[in-house]
Amino acid sequence: MVKNTGQPAYLQIADELRQQIRGGSLAPGTPLPSTAQLAEQYDASLSVVKMAVGLLRNEGLVIGQQGKGVFVRDDVPPAPPPADELAEIRLTLRDLSERLAKVEAQLSDRR
Template identity: 70%
Template sequence: MVKKTGRPGYLQIADELREQIRRGTLAPGDPLPSTARLSEDFDASLSVVKMAVGILRNEGLVIGQQGKGVYVREIDTPAGDTAAATADELAEIRASIKELTARLERVESTLSQQAGKPRRSPRS
């Protein structure tokens, strides 16, 4: 049921369906309940339910098949959790940037130390 929290109903419905997909309650290949059924389950209008499903379509979590319904898509992540995969990728990127920053600082330090030393002539 959509709660009166100030958060739009279509976002609440999208959150709930997204969570069901994440948990596997709605597995890849499973059809979403009809908009009429979701409307009843969430005590919301058809237009609100359609907006929620539209969000999931835009996120790539579900796909519509003309005349057949809307189905949960296969997700190209091991656990099927795109949010967790994105967070993991972001953590890896941050770690790489930190490592590269440290390496750059060492190179700059070495270069600045070498710049301060007098150069020897090759024939000394």
């Protein structure tokens, strides 16, 4: 069910379906429930559910087959690293860049 969090309903639905896909609850090749079933499950309109599924399509997590439904892709791309991990990577890169600049400066001073 969609909650009153301030986040749009289609994003909440997409987040939950994404977690199910990445967590293995919805395995590769598995069909998603129909739009009507998802709308009933999340107590949302059909258009909200379609927006959520469209978002997952754009992310490459699901693929639609005309007349058959929407399925979890066999080759689901890996999840991006969490935001805090990205911040840590950026700090490490900055530190390495500074250290490299110092080494290059020392080497150029020796010439």
